[in-house]
Structures are given as structure tokens and as C-alpha cells.
Amino acid sequence: MATQHSRSAARIMMAPAVILLLGWMLVPLLMTLWFSFKKYLPLRGGDLGWVGFDNYVRFISSSSFWPSVQATLIIVGGVLAITIIFGVLLAILLNQPMWGQGVVRILVIAPFFVMPTVSALVWKNMFMDPVNGLFAHLWKFFGAEPISWLSEASLQSIILIVSWQWLPFATLILLTAIQSLDSEQLEAAEMDGASPLSRFGHITLPHLSRAITVVLLIQTIFLLSIFAEIFVTTQGAFGTKTLTYLIYQRVLESQNVGLGSAGGVYAIILANIVAIFLMRIVGKNLDA
Amino acid sequence: MARAVTPQRKALNTAIAWGIGLLIFFPILWTILTSFKTEAQAISDPPVFLFFDWTLENYSVVQERSDYMRFLWNSVIIAGGSTILGIIIAIPAAWSMAFVPSKRTKDILLWMLSTKMLPAVGVLYPIYLIFIRMGILDTRLGLVVVLMLINLPIIVWMLYTYFREIPGEILEAARMDGASLKEEILYVLTPMAMPGIASTLLLNIILAWNEAFWTLNLTAAKAAPLTAFIASYSSPEGLFYAKLSAASTMAIAPILILGWFSQKQLVSGLTFGAVK
Numbered sequence: 001m002a003t004q005h006s007r008s009a010a011r012i013m014m015a016p017a018v019i020l021l022l023g024w025m026l027v028p029l030l031m032t033l034w035f036s037f038k039k040y041l042p043l044r045g046g047d048l049g050w051v052g053f054d055n056y057v058r059f060i061s062s063s064s065f066w067p068s069v070q071a072t073l074i075i076v077g078g079v080l081a082i083t084i085i086f087g088v089l090l091a092i093l094l095n096q097p098m099w100g101q102g103v104v105r106i107l108v109i110a111p112f113f114v115m116p117t118v119s120a121l122v123w124k125n126m127f128m129d130p131v132n133g134l135f136a137h138l139w140k141f142f143g144a145e146p147i148s149w150l151s152e153a154s155l156q157s158i159i160l161i162v163s164w165q166w167l168p169f170a171t172l173i174l175l176t177a178i179q180s181l182d183s184e185q186l187e188a189a190e191m192d193g194a195s196p197l198s199r200f201g202h203i204t205l206p207h208l209s210r211a212i213t214v215v216l217l218i219q220t221i222f223l224l225s226i227f228a229e230i231f232v233t234t235q236g237a238f239g240t241k242t243l244t245y246l247i248y249q250r251v252l253e254s255q256n257v258g259l260g261s262a263g264g265v266y267a268i269i270l271a272n273i274v275a276i277f278l279m280r281i282v283g284k285n286l287d288a
Numbered sequence: 289m290a291r292a293v294t295p296q297r298k299a300l301n302t303a304i305a306w307g308i309g310l311l312i313f314f315p316i317l318w319t320i321l322t323s324f325k326t327e328a329q330a331i332s333d334p335p336v337f338l339f340f341d342w343t344l345e346n347y348s349v350v351q352e353r354s355d356y357m358r359f360l361w362n363s364v365i366i367a368g369g370s371t372i373l374g375i376i377i378a379i380p381a382a383w384s385m386a387f388v389p390s391k392r393t394k395d396i397l398l399w400m401l402s403t404k405m406l407p408a409v410g411v412l413y414p415i416y417l418i419f420i421r422m423g424i425l426d427t428r429l430g431l432v433v434v435l436m437l438i439n440l441p442i443i444v445w446m447l448y449t450y451f452r453e454i455p456g457e458i459l460e461a462a463r464m465d466g467a468s469l470k471e472e473i474l475y476v477l478t479p480m481a482m483p484g485i486a487s488t489l490l491l492n493i494i495l496a497w498n499e500a501f502w503t504l505n506l507t508a509a510k511a512a513p514l515t516a517f518i519a520s521y522s523s524p525e526g527l528f529y530a531k532l533s534a535a536s537t538m539a540i541a542p543i544l545i546l547g548w549f550s551q552k553q554l555v556s557g558l559t560f561g562a563v564k
Contacts, residue, residue, distance in 0.1 A: 007390070013380035016377050018396065021403050024403065029410075029411060032411055032413070093308070096293075098298055098302040099302045104305045108308070108313070113498070113540065113546075113548075116500045118536045121521060121532060134318070137333065168312070173559060214563050227409070228501070228504065231519065247409045247412075251413045252412070265410065267410045271406065282562050283394065
């Protein structure tokens, strides 16, 4: 019963949320676009006039741009690979009959609730420290030379920390999806003599494909902008300067707002490409 | 599950799952254990696991030295305030999307979601500038507003999915009985949707509590929440593992407990219902 009256009421009710989000999106976005075409140095003269696409060209041709893209891709790719592979395995394991399943779930999901600055600090000091870290003790126990993780294997260390944080998310979503799998289908396949591996490949994995895609897209969006993990551990040193961190340094550390804004526009474009795919999947689900 | 499983198989599953579960949980467990050690025991070689002199000293030292309670209070206000404000703004919006849907409802929902994808670093300076101009840099009010805006799409989305489950006839009946729109939402819809509103509240408090980009970049001394408090420990000042652990434990304990209660909502909230 959608009368004319309730329609206009609906519009008014929706207005605050829509207007706020519109403002939150448009105002900073337009300002970033504006700055990106200017030479703007807040500490050295402020607004020094229009420079066209100069900032865009300079950002891309700077010597730290491609390494930062590479670092971003390695971290995002590494974390995605680890969390999805282990997430699928863990989800299958947790779906098996066992004692104390609820407790195991609680243990596995816990890292997701740890704030990024805490997990980065705990890993950095208590595990990866080359003198007092647990890994150092472990290495010494086996007679090996302790590694100073965050400088010698910096990218791997960051990938490990971030994967630990995101594995629970991937596992929980994949577990939810796996629980909706019809077990009779698996049983029928088993009776027909399908091996566990082919049952996994032909039934479980296709069933999970949608959930895997969702995990992939959502994590990519979050991982593209990881910040605290790098801020707390290496501050962008040892080849861990991601695109996000590079932009952050341009804007806040070297106070070159024009250049940083051009970088920001690149980051926004990148994130939007991923977002479009995610929207398609979520949008399809809305019709169902 | 119709299939019978042998006890041996079940025992094996249990052993592997518990082993992996404990391995994943270990860094948290280790942090909690270390928080009860003395600084000397915290770095002893070889490390001690359980058999040490348990002490609460670190907790009182952390509180004394860095005024932990102030940061905790900031976190509570920022996470709680932004979530409650978000829910107040989102309830009417979700009501109109769920009960008076139009052709554009789906587009509006997707558009709201897309604002969430905007990388924060891309708009850091404009927000910074606006905050300075408005005089809300390093204030709790500023962070409440930003985190509310960040989480608003998730809040609207979650409430919308919960509201859709409620039969519209009940609201209509209330309207027939002469309830105004305000009364309808306040006294009929909200109580009925309470479980959904509660899960939305829980998940978004967790997300706001752990948010670490805006909280690190928009606060200094006054409004800094726990994320920034912990980050200040990143510059080492001698041996401090036990105190770092105590501080970390205090920062994550409340949210860990809330999180365990809301793990089911995590899936629906963060995947926007795309995985069931």
C-alpha cells in the first residue's frame, strides 16, 4: 500500500542518510581533484597556481611509484592467496563432525577482532624481534641464526601479519557457504565412486566459487588500503611502501598536497575498478 | 548430516581442528600470558609459558604511566557514539527502502555501498583541511562524525535486510489504528526489529573500535582512542614487552568478547548479504 503520501514520507526519511553520504563522497573527492591540478605546498607558500596534469605525470614518473605498486600487488596478492587457500581448507575442516566445534570457531575467528595496531605491534616485538622474539628463540632452538624479520624479509612479514588478521574473515564466510552445501550430493558422488579430491573439485569448489569471489573482492578493497600494519612496523622502509603509504607520505610527511592528491586520484580509480565487480555480485543478489 | 562417522575419524578431526585453532589463537594467548609476567620473565631465554610468578603490576603501571582510562573512554565514545548516531540516521532510511520500495531503491543501496569503497588516503588531506577549518581536528566529535559516515552504508544495509523480514501488514495495522509515522517507527518497527538492530550495533561498534586510519591521522593528544594509544608504543623505550602486552590485552579484551557474540552477523554485515 504505497500511497502518494507514504512515497513522499519515504523520500524525506531517506534524505538525511543520502545527503550525508553524498556530501561525504563529493566534497572531499572534488577537493582532491582540485588539489591534484595545483602546485600546493601548505608549508612552503601554499597555493602556487595551476599546473595541469603535471602532478599526475610526476607521481607516476617518480622513482618510488612503480616499487610501491609492486609492493602493493605483492602484499595484496600474497594475503589473498594465503587467506583463500587456507580459508577453504579450514572451512572444510571446521565443517567436519568434531567435539568442541564452537570453541574452535571462537579460537579461529579471534584475530579478526584484534585492532590492527595491536596485532602489528605484537607480531613486530614479541614474535619477529631478532633478539627477544619467539621466532628468534625457535630459530636458536633448532640451531639456526635468528632472522630480523621486518628488515630482511619485510614483505613476507607484513603478508604474514595481515594474513593472520584476515584468515578468520575468509574462513567464516567460506564456512557459511559450505554449510549450505547439500550433503546428499556429496554422498551420492561418493557412492558413485568419486574420490575425495574429485568430489572437492567438482562439487565443493564450484559451490564455493561465489563465496570465494566475494571474499576476494571485499578483501582486495580493504587490503589496498592497509595502513596501520605498515605505519607501526616498518614505516614504509625495506620495500614495504605501498601505494597507500606513498600517498600518505607525500601528503602528510612531505606536505606536497598537489602531488599526493594526484596519487589519491589514482588510488580511487584503482579501488573503483575492484568495486564495480563487487557491486555486480551484490546487485544480482538483491534481485533474488 | 545423515552420514555416520567413526569415533576415530571424529577424534582425528577434533585433534587437527583444535591444533590449528590454538595455533591461530596463540599470538593472542601469548600476549595475554605475557601481560602477567614481569619484564624480566617476558624476555627470558628460553621463554616461560605458564610457570612464572603471575603479577598484575603491568596493568597498574600502564594505567598510571599513560592514563589508559582516557584512551579507553575516547574509544568508547567514538565507537559507541558513531554507531548510535549512524543507527538513528539509518533507521528511517532503511524503513523507507524496506517498506516503500521504488525502482531506485536498489540503485541507492548500491550507491551507498560504493561510497564505502572510496580509499581513505585519497581524501585524507581534504578531510584534514575541513577538520582544521571547522575546529574539530583532534576532537571526539570529529571522529564520531567520520566513523559514522564510514559505517553508515553497512548500517543502512544491515537494517534494510532485517526490516525486510518484518511483515508490512503489521505496520499498516498500526497506521490504521491512527499511529503517526513517528509512532509507527518508534513503537512498532523498532521493538520488533530489536534483535537486528542489536547485531548491527555490535558489528559496527567492533568496526569503529578497530578503525585505524582516521583515528591515527585525525587525532593527537586529546581525542586519541586506543588504536593511537597502542601505536605510541611502537617506538621502543627499553624493555617493555610485559607492559605492551598488558596495554594490548586491555585494548582488545572488550571487543574480543563482543566479537565472539556477533560472529554470525559478521558474515551478513560485511558481505552485504552476498553470502548466506
